[in-house]
Amino acid sequence: MEPSPPPTRTRLIDVANAAGVTKSVASRALNGDSTLNVRKETRVRIFEAASTLGYEPHAGAKALAGSRTRALALLLPDLTNAVYARIARGAYQQARERGFVVLLAEDTEDSRAQSDYTDLVGAGRVEGLLIASAREGHPLLESGRLDKVPHVFVNRSVAESNRNVSVDLMGASSTAFRYLYELGHRNMGHISGPGDLMPAREREHGFLEEAKSAGVAVPAVARAAYSEAGGYEGAQQLMSENPEITAIYAGTFSQSVGALSALHALGKRIPADVSLLSYDDLPIAAYLEPPLTTMALPLQELGGAAVDALIDQLHGAKPRDVILAGQAAIIERASTGRLHTEQIHQGMGNIGSGTTDQRPDPIHDSRYATEPPSSALARSRPKRTIKKRGSND
Amino acid sequence: MEPSPPPTRTRLIDVANAAGVTKSVASRALNGDSTLNVRKETRVRIFEAASTLGYEPHAGAKALAGSRTRALALLLPDLTNAVYARIARGAYQQARERGFVVLLAEDTEDSRAQSDYTDLVGAGRVEGLLIASAREGHPLLESGRLDKVPHVFVNRSVAESNRNVSVDLMGASSTAFRYLYELGHRNMGHISGPGDLMPAREREHGFLEEAKSAGVAVPAVARAAYSEAGGYEGAQQLMSENPEITAIYAGTFSQSVGALSALHALGKRIPADVSLLSYDDLPIAAYLEPPLTTMALPLQELGGAAVDALIDQLHGAKPRDVILAGQAAIIERASTGRLHTEQIHQGMGNIGSGTTDQRPDPIHDSRYATEPPSSALARSRPKRTIKKRGSND
DNA sequence: CTGAAAGCGCTTACAG
């Protein structure tokens, strides 16, 4: 029943003895204390001793003695969400780079948020928090407990926190708008997220603002769940209430997939009748029908930047917002196309009727009336190359 | 520069004082020491004091003093892989349930595996390891360092480790085979993973074995990367080398997506010409064209079972394999169908020729000649309901 | 410039 503690761990005293110095000196040398004055030779001897003895300082002891724990916690709303998975990867990698270890918390329920906080911060396990799970009214925000611990909000904007690390969502959305605008679209729709989610609001806002300043009709907005089903409903709603729409910008990849499906079901040709642009890019985008045009976002970088910002705070820097700007790129595939004059007059006419025109080849790409995009081409040569990593089932 | 330590933490001595007992008694009461003999009343007083003072024991101090750290590390090969994301979720939740915290390590490179190990186990941060990232020749396996720490392999089978926690991959594959077999298919193909990956080998083995015992032609196997591109190539290879194939079983979801695309490109109708069955189920499956028939696996449960097995080891139990059996379920959508007599004679004839028959409605579902599956139906009513969780951008 | 010592917050034999 008694789990054996590591039989015999090498301690600081062991390396001190081996190097012929005292614990204090060894400790300070190993920790790079700049006020320590020893001959280079001695220092080298200490490091060599540590290395040959395989010295690995006990994290708990260090923490107890008042040193850093070199641990961060990452609070995620949903591990299986591709966006967060990439943020997590970026955070993890940068943390490692900086010598930190990361604790995970999937903060799905509010109740959990409390006990997570207790076990991570309360127990002195971590020095700071990367929070990607904050919503308005999130218990952690309300409780004021955060005041005591360094933290940053990732992909979130908590007003006046000065701790928001995010991509330029509004900028991304305005890029999205301009892209569709330049293709000739003037009647657009946007599938947004649930009202209480912060990134959704910003995306939406940026998109609408840009439309206003371009002087076109304010895009219709459907707010729906961040899921395929949500996108399906969102697109349905958008098209039934605004049949004049020729382009849809969907706020998440999942929603785009659902929207694609809904548009098909409505008998819409993509992009001949309606163009579809997805926020966020995933490999699978190239394999949908039609291959989806997307916005690629620096999510991994976002995670890394959040870690940097948090570590800055640990070093005493004043918290400040950081926005990863100018990095959203459109990856053009086949779901978006130039507006046709005929589209302008289609409007209502097409709704629910199903198109009956006979197209030459019913297989696969056949349904693209506009600039038939070779899907094979789109697949093998996205405008921008996304770095691939080995996947590993 | 100096980060402020939590201004004034409540310590054990504080609650002891408040309850009018000594630290020893408080400690033992709080930790549920059964050899402690105190009046129930005293015990209650201690717990109340702890609670009103907001006592949160310092994890580092506990660890130092020889107690458990109540922390586990999860070594993942790829966070962005949906399979691992769900395993991670299950592990995380079960760990929390059992009072453990989980440290994350995305073990993409071998070099990282070493330093991860050092910082997690060496530093005494965690009591045990959940390893989902082991390949043959993985540095952790070779180094023998694992001997010193409780660990289990998740979704992995390391021979003779007696620590493998996995779904019954062979069973799943044989279910896959039987499903296709019962639809009438006799010539099948399998898209497997890279040769050195363990789950791939088991899936493959189970599928082939079942074919042998059913007395049908041994399925052709294409080994390809775990990605859409891999699936694309795998399907191409399979069909070009074995034009008689009427059903394909793909080893991962990504591969299935690629295979779907390749089959379309080859002019194959799905499932009229070729049925496609995917290992692993994801919401997006219902929105592909055609909606993909998949095998749903208890991945979250797998993560939870791994945590349980590991904690058992921490409690001194002898390591043993655990297999989550009999849980793979086919979710039938539209990518699989009954074999038609005409299919048997098609063979080579269809390759690359593209089909020219005129079907009534070129839109969407039109291309399913067999049992035209209403994709809307398949979408809204999968055979088995998958629990949905709120997604949260 | 270096070493002896106190102390971080806990647990656990061991005395009483």
Add this chain to the structure above:
DNA sequence: CTGAAAGCGCTTACAG
């Protein structure tokens, strides 16, 4: 049945 004390492995003033 309960309390005093040692000790886990470190860091960091503080003396010398």
